[in-house]
Amino acid sequence: MTANNGSASPGAEDPRFEDRDIAGTTDNPIPHLDGNAAAGPLWELFRIDIIAAIGRCKNCGAVRVFGEAAVYSDAPGIVVRCSSCGGVLLRLVETPTKFWLDVSGLSYLQIDREG
Amino acid sequence: MGIISSGFHGKRRTGNPALPQGQYETESFPVLTAGPAPYIARADWEFFITTETGQRRAWSWDEFMALPQVDIRTDIHCVTSWSKLGTSWRGVSLDALFEDVETTSEFTTAHSYGGYTTNVPLQDLLDGQAWVAWEFDGEPLERAHGGPARLLVPHLYFWKSAKWVNGIELTPHDVPGFWESNGYHIYGDPWREERYS
Numbered sequence A: 001m002t003a004n005n006g007s008a009s010p011g012a013e014d015p016r017f018e019d020r021d022i023a024g025t026t027d028n029p030i031p032h033l034d035g036n037a038a039a040g041p042l043w044e045l046f047r048i049d050i051i052a053a054i055g056r057c058k059n060c061g062a063v064r065v066f067g068e069a070a071v072y073s074d075a076p077g078i079v080v081r082c083s084s085c086g087g088v089l090l091r092l093v094e095t096p097t098k099f100w101l102d103v104s105g106l107s108y109l110q111i112d113r114e115g
Numbered sequence B: 001m002g003i004i005s006s007g008f009h010g011k012r013r014t015g016n017p018a019l020p021q022g023q024y025e026t027e028s029f030p031v032l033t034a035g036p037a038p039y040i041a042r043a044d045w046e047f048f049i050t051t052e053t054g055q056r057r058a059w060s061w062d063e064f065m066a067l068p069q070v071d072i073r074t075d076i077h078c079v080t081s082w083s084k085l086g087t088s089w090r091g092v093s094l095d096a097l098f099e100d101v102e103t104t105s106e107f108t109t110a111h112s113y114g115g116y117t118t119n120v121p122l123q124d125l126l127d128g129q130a131w132v133a134w135e136f137d138g139e140p141l142e143r144a145h146g147g148p149a150r151l152l153v154p155h156l157y158f159w160k161s162a163k164w165v166n167g168i169e170l171t172p173h174d175v176p177g178f179w180e181s182n183g184y185h186i187y188g189d190p191w192r193e194e195r196y197s
């Protein structure tokens, strides 16, 4: 698995100049992935390939391909954030008995029909 | 190797009384986060407490540092099943922060820079059970771990110990936070394995 941004330069004079998405320490980068990282579990749930789907962020109104979203999976669940505003688009938690899916950050998802 | 020393090397060993059910011990300190790590300069940082009557108390970093500082040694338990034993922190007890706060609320929501929230009953924040911690292992708390300061409520699963904490809102009801509203337990006692709702 590859993170989008594992290369914050340690020793930068002002931490604000580092990638704002991470606060990686030498041993502990905070990686985020792209929308592919959420595709597997969503396929498992709905049998929809969501990568090419287009979603509208309820927070900022950006309309973007799902695959471009930022996925945080080093967490108690999967959190998908808008790559325009950082707002949460989708959260997915898998418990031993249930999936919990919150899509309240999306005002719509537009999914191509096959064929 | 004698019986006594084996306990100190007992990773993943069942029956370690310091480990709640379903937890294993780790030496590392995994970074878990639901989003980007916000950058907050100490000069811009503040910690607030708001009450149900609309009162607001806030501390700047300097005011916060002028409060009594205590060292905390504690075990921490993450719901993703790692535990880290004997961690060292320094920070301010929530008892000190709540000293002049008048409230009849029994519940709170912790708010973080970056928008994260988690709910904790007020009684779980008081009586020496919770801190706003700014030092880990003798060093300023790294941004990845919630620096400048994070909440530390070690008797509950670690998602309650909100990183980048900004303040505590007293609430009339128990309002589920970020994870509690999407599958995780409203309270989160590791000793009862209260992982999921």
Ligand SMILES: [Zn+2]
Binding pocket: A057, A058, A059, A060, A061, A062, A082, A083, A084, A085, A086, A087
């Ligand atoms: Zn957005």
